[in-house]
Amino acid sequence: MGWRGTKTGGVTSGVASVKVPTAYAGLFSSAQSKYTLLPDGILSAVANAESGFDPNAKNKSGASGMMQFMPATAQGYGIDPFNPSQAVDAAGKMLNGLMAKYGNDLSKTLAAYNWGGGNVDKAVKKYGSNWLQYAPKETKNYIKKILGG
Numbered sequence: 054m055g056w057r058g059t060k061t062g063g064v065t066s067g068v069a070s071v072k073v074p075t076a077y078a079g080l081f082s083s084a085q086s087k088y089t090l091l092p093d094g095i096l097s098a099v100a101n102a103e104s105g106f107d108p109n110a111k112n113k114s115g116a117s118g119m120m121q122f123m124p125a126t127a128q129g130y131g132i133d134p135f136n137p138s139q140a141v142d143a144a145g146k147m148l149n150g151l152m153a154k155y156g157n158d159l160s161k162t163l164a165a166y167n168w169g170g171g172n173v174d175k176a177v178k179k180y181g182s183n184w185l186q187y188a189p190k191e192t193k194n195y196i197k198k199i200l201g202g
Contacts, residue, residue, distance in 0.1 A: 067200055067201055067202075068092050068093065068094040068095050068098050068159075068199065068200060068201065069094075069098050069101075069198065069199060069200060069201030070094055070098075070201075071094070071097050071098055071101040073097045073100075073106070074106050077100075077106060077119075077137055077141070080137055080138055080141045080142075081096050081097045081100070081141060083142075084096055084141050084142050084144070084145035085145070087142070087145060088145040088146060088148065088149035089149070090149045090152040090153060090157065091145065091148055091149055091152065092159065095148065095159075095199070096141060096144060096145055096148070098198075098199045099120065099144060099148070099163075099166065099199060100119050100120060100141070100144075102195060102198045102199050103116075103119065103120055103121040104118070104119050104120070104121055106119060107119060108135055108136075108137045108140070109135060116134075117134040117135060118133075118134030118135045118136075118137075118140045119134075119137050119140050119141065120134070120140040120141060120143070120144040121134075122134040122140060122143065122144075126147075127143070130143040130146070130147070144166075147166065148162060148166060151165045151166060151170065154170070155173075159200070160185060160196055160200075161173055161177070161184075163195065163196045163199055163200075164185070164188055164192050164195075164196060167191070167192050167195045167196075168188060168189060168191075168192040172188075173188075176188060
């Protein structure tokens with residue numbers, strides 16, 4: 054994986070570049086252009102980190118599909134998490150909303166996708182700008198993997 058710099062909302066951010074399986078390239082491209090707050094490559098980097106692009110992935114906590122939606126979240130978006138088209142679009146919508154909520158802060162956005170927005174909000178309220186050092190190790194590693202760090 055390489056690193057590429059992208060500009061989003063005036064903020065330069067680095068997202069690890071990943072090789073997207075040809076069968077899914079159009080899905081990522083379409084969602085990427087639809088959700089304008091997202092840095093280039095973020096959706097494919099998230100899919101790679103979440104499932105290695107496996108649309109049938111399931112984890113022990115109950116998350117499913119390529120983008121690893123929890124059942125309640127998938128239901129809230131009205132999607133089948135095992136349907137790549139629906140999952141990628143819903144992840145784009147979710148990440149775009151998180152980028153807006155967190156003022157284009159990619160670390161907070163990714164932490165909220167992985168750890169939950171409520172947990173991020175509580176950590177920021179309690180620890181301020183040092184919130185990330187109190188996030189779970191899994192979340193810290195997740196952010197590093199996606200940002201190419």
